[in-house]
Amino acid sequence: MTTFGELAPPVRVLMGPGPSDIHPRVLRALACNTIGHLDPHYLELMNQLQQMLRQVFQTRNQLTFAVSGTGSAGMECAVVNLVEPDDVMLVCVNGVFGSRMADVAARAGARVVTIQRPWGEVFTPEEVEQAVKTHRPKLVGIVMAETSTGASQPLEEVAEVVHRHGGMILVDAVTSLGGMPVLVDQWGLDVVYSGSQKCLSCPPGLAPITFGPRAVEVIQNRKTKVQSWYLDATMLSQYWGDERVYHHTAPINMTYALYEALRLILEEGLENVFARHLLNHHALRAGLEALGLEFTAQEGHRLPMLNAVRVPEGVDDATVRKELLERFGIEIGGGLGQFKGRAWRIGLMGYGARPQNVLLLLGALEQLLAEQGHRFRPGTAVATANEVYQQQQAVSAS
Amino acid sequence: MTTFGELAPPVRVLMGPGPSDIHPRVLRALACNTIGHLDPHYLELMNQLQQMLRQVFQTRNQLTFAVSGTGSAGMECAVVNLVEPDDVMLVCVNGVFGSRMADVAARAGARVVTIQRPWGEVFTPEEVEQAVKTHRPKLVGIVMAETSTGASQPLEEVAEVVHRHGGMILVDAVTSLGGMPVLVDQWGLDVVYSGSQKCLSCPPGLAPITFGPRAVEVIQNRKTKVQSWYLDATMLSQYWGDERVYHHTAPINMTYALYEALRLILEEGLENVFARHLLNHHALRAGLEALGLEFTAQEGHRLPMLNAVRVPEGVDDATVRKELLERFGIEIGGGLGQFKGRAWRIGLMGYGARPQNVLLLLGALEQLLAEQGHRFRPGTAVATANEVYQQQQAVSAS
Numbered sequence: 119m120t121t122f123g124e125l126a127p128p129v130r131v132l133m134g135p136g137p138s139d140i141h142p143r144v145l146r147a148l149a150c151n152t153i154g155h156l157d158p159h160y161l162e163l164m165n166q167l168q169q170m171l172r173q174v175f176q177t178r179n180q181l182t183f184a185v186s187g188t189g190s191a192g193m194e195c196a197v198v199n200l201v202e203p204d205d206v207m208l209v210c211v212n213g214v215f216g217s218r219m220a221d222v223a224a225r226a227g228a229r230v231v232t233i234q235r236p237w238g239e240v241f242t243p244e245e246v247e248q249a250v251k252t253h254r255p256k257l258v259g260i261v262m263a264e265t266s267t268g269a270s271q272p273l274e275e276v277a278e279v280v281h282r283h284g285g286m287i288l289v290d291a292v293t294s295l296g297g298m299p300v301l302v303d304q305w306g307l308d309v310v311y312s313g314s315q316k317c318l319s320c321p322p323g324l325a326p327i328t329f330g331p332r333a334v335e336v337i338q339n340r341k342t343k344v345q346s347w348y349l350d351a352t353m354l355s356q357y358w359g360d361e362r363v364y365h366h367t368a369p370i371n372m373t374y375a376l377y378e379a380l381r382l383i384l385e386e387g388l389e390n391v392f393a394r395h396l397l398n399h400h401a402l403r404a405g406l407e408a409l410g411l412e413f414t415a416q417e418g419h420r421l422p423m424l425n426a427v428r429v430p431e432g433v434d435d436a437t438v439r440k441e442l443l444e445r446f447g448i449e450i451g452g453g454l455g456q457f458k459g460r461a462w463r464i465g466l467m468g469y470g471a472r473p474q475n476v477l478l479l480l481g482a483l484e485q486l487l488a489e490q491g492h493r494f495r496p497g498t499a500v501a502t503a504n505e506v507y508q509q510q511q512a513v514s515a516s
Numbered sequence: 517m518t519t520f521g522e523l524a525p526p527v528r529v530l531m532g533p534g535p536s537d538i539h540p541r542v543l544r545a546l547a548c549n550t551i552g553h554l555d556p557h558y559l560e561l562m563n564q565l566q567q568m569l570r571q572v573f574q575t576r577n578q579l580t581f582a583v584s585g586t587g588s589a590g591m592e593c594a595v596v597n598l599v600e601p602d603d604v605m606l607v608c609v610n611g612v613f614g615s616r617m618a619d620v621a622a623r624a625g626a627r628v629v630t631i632q633r634p635w636g637e638v639f640t641p642e643e644v645e646q647a648v649k650t651h652r653p654k655l656v657g658i659v660m661a662e663t664s665t666g667a668s669q670p671l672e673e674v675a676e677v678v679h680r681h682g683g684m685i686l687v688d689a690v691t692s693l694g695g696m697p698v699l700v701d702q703w704g705l706d707v708v709y710s711g712s713q714k715c716l717s718c719p720p721g722l723a724p725i726t727f728g729p730r731a732v733e734v735i736q737n738r739k740t741k742v743q744s745w746y747l748d749a750t751m752l753s754q755y756w757g758d759e760r761v762y763h764h765t766a767p768i769n770m771t772y773a774l775y776e777a778l779r780l781i782l783e784e785g786l787e788n789v790f791a792r793h794l795l796n797h798h799a800l801r802a803g804l805e806a807l808g809l810e811f812t813a814q815e816g817h818r819l820p821m822l823n824a825v826r827v828p829e830g831v832d833d834a835t836v837r838k839e840l841l842e843r844f845g846i847e848i849g850g851g852l853g854q855f856k857g858r859a860w861r862i863g864l865m866g867y868g869a870r871p872q873n874v875l876l877l878l879g880a881l882e883q884l885l886a887e888q889g890h891r892f893r894p895g896t897a898v899a900t901a902n903e904v905y906q907q908q909q910a911v912s913a914s
Contacts, residue, residue, distance in 0.1 A: 122775070127548050127561075128557055130550075132551070140549070145550075146547065148769060149547035153535075154847045186589070190763075225742070321767065321769040322766065322768055345744075346623065346743075347620045364852065367534060367720040370720055443555070
């Protein structure tokens with residue numbers, strides 16, 4: 119019989135598209151002694167978790183909880199609860215996760231129509247309105263932070279347009295939540311889901327989700343059962359709500375971790391968290407541009423937490439990522455879909471959004487790109503990033 | 517703004533229907549530093565996890581992995597991959613989890629037929645054959661260890677009968693896997709799923725699953741897409757297989773925990789693990805019977821790891837469970853469905869299947885039942901259990 123060795127994962131600096139670096143307090147929380155999913159202490163913890171999720175989603179939505187699965191389970195939960203067979207759903211596709219949403223919706227029996235944008239670009243309210251007028255969808259799905267391209271989709275006007283024509287808006291905030299404002303109530307978003315392993319800096323395994331009043335009404339008036347028992351929001355709401363009806367055994371220890379991760383965010387304050395993501399993004403961006411790297415997302419619509427850049431001519435994608443990992447312990451992401459082999463995706467998410475990570479990555483990239491024969495002014499990347507931090511220090515001190 | 521307190525779950529002895537007591541090594545594994553879901557080290561860990569799962573399932577099935585959700589997600593994964601709309605599925609219902617399976621299958625578009633047995637009883641091969649002859653199902657679903665009643669369903673002959681008539685058998689082994697033999701290959705089971713939080717003694721959040729050759733063939737020849745993107749076994753197999761195609765972000769730290777939990781089981785040896793569950797069951801059973809408690813499952817078909825007994829006349833269910841929890845830190849389960857308020861479900865699962873737990877529970881029950889005015893010979897419960905352990909010691913020493 120084979121023997122299996124002691125668990126000894128190498129120490130990594132997680133600067134890919136997630137999972138992100140985890141704060142030690144979150145890992146400690148994860149290892150707390152397990153209790154039952156109907157234990158009074160656990161039920162109280164669920165209440166508190168919901169309160170914290172509402173703060174992070176900036177919503178008063180009662181039906182706000184964590185799906186017992188990763189971000190993609192959150193996507194599926196959002197879709198299958200709102201869609202009934204033959205409902206029209208419009209999906210805005212400008213990257214991998216929009217495509218995924220269209221696939222999920224079609225599997226749920228929706229009549230899916232899509233509008234497309236080149237990867238890296240975002241949708242205007244006008245083009246969404248045009249499609250809504252044409253197709254009269256019940257539901258419009260859109261990705262706020264397209265992790266495959268680094269594009270940041272503005273939502274307020276799009277939501278307004280969708281509502282004006284009687285539809286609902288479903289938003290993928292997997293990568294944005296906890297790293298930039300996701301104003302669920304102010305923007306009137308009807309259902310929004312996220313994942314634990316991005317800017318919330320918790321290990322992967324949970325998907326925060328929130329359903330607004332319109333969505334709840336639609337769910338309550340469904341004619342058919344939700345196709346997924348596991349993701350049925352009505353049944354889940356009876357466990358997360360006052361009834362505490364047993365549904366499935368909750369992932370207790372992951373809940374501990376998410377509790378602690380949210381606590382860290384609220385201790386720092388949402389505004390401070392967002393400012394920190396932006397500052398580190400500016401520093402990283404300055405450094406990457408000093409290395410001659412170009413962003414894939416259109417100017418003015420770049421995510422702070424997911425910096426996607428083109429692999430420069432003559433540089434081997436796989437070699438650079440492998441050496442970053444093996445020599446420096448740094449993980450960054452490769453390109454997905456049409457960007458495979460052509461883009462690097464650099465995450466500055468949650469606990470990972472800090473100067474230590476930015477400087478380390480830039481220093482390592484300076485070394486590896488020079489080895490690959492890529493031409494740039496040595497020493498400028500780290501220095502340029504440092505200038506951004508120093509300007510910030512000067513502003514703070516004044 | 518509300519402040520949220522430090523995480524401080526009370527220490528519990530988990531003797532309910534799961535989650536079960538967790539070994540300290542598993543909690544330590546859970547808190548290991550997170551790495552990426554495409555990190556070479558993680559991919560190797562997945563390979564090893566699959567090898568260990570095959571040993572515990574006693575199978576050579578290539579398509580053996582852990583679903584990123586709890587046991588109910590495992591159930592849904594098994595069903596939605598094998599069922600296409602209008603397929604006939606026969607579900608054997610003798611408790612809550614059979615009913616759940618029928619619900620899941622109907623939501624997947626199956627034409628569901630059920631056969632029923634009173635709660636606590638099991639199905640004979642003859643009655644399954646009769647139903648199979650009548651309804652000609654593509655798939656027969658059955659629960660091996662019905663956690664709501666404590667009944668243990670024999671499977672070998674049932675599987676033989678189903679195959680003889682050209683069907684496949686889908687088995688819920690959520691509560692049995694790792695606590696009693698689940699001989700996937702020897703019994704010819706086509707798809708079997710479990711949960712991490714029962715006899716595997718890992719926190720809840722993962723669902724081991726295995727698909728046999730017939731099931732794989734059926735999946736490969738589907739005419740329609742699997743309704744769940746998240747649970748699509750073909751896509752999942754491309755991430756768990758050599759291709760390593762990104763699907764969803766794996767629950768890294770939960771995988772660590774399951775790895776360590778399986779390692780503990782294989783270190784002890786499956787046969788020893790099963791014998792330990794049986795021994796502690798015999799001791800607990802002797803003690804419970806000395807207290808005058810009756811099992812709900814039929815004689816000869818009682819699960820070692822889930823001991824369901826009737827709440828005696830004149831004793832208040834809720835009070836006893838509340839005081840067990842508050843005064844002794846012991847969690848046991850209440851009744852579900854038609855057993856609500858009428859049964860206690862006492863788990864001896866994985867790391868929780870040990871004399872310390874048995875003696876503690878019996879001692880506490882002696883005290884609480886006496887307070888409730890229940891009549892029995894004082895001191896006999898613990899003493900009777902100890903006799904069982906002493907006989908075992910004598911046998912081992914001889």
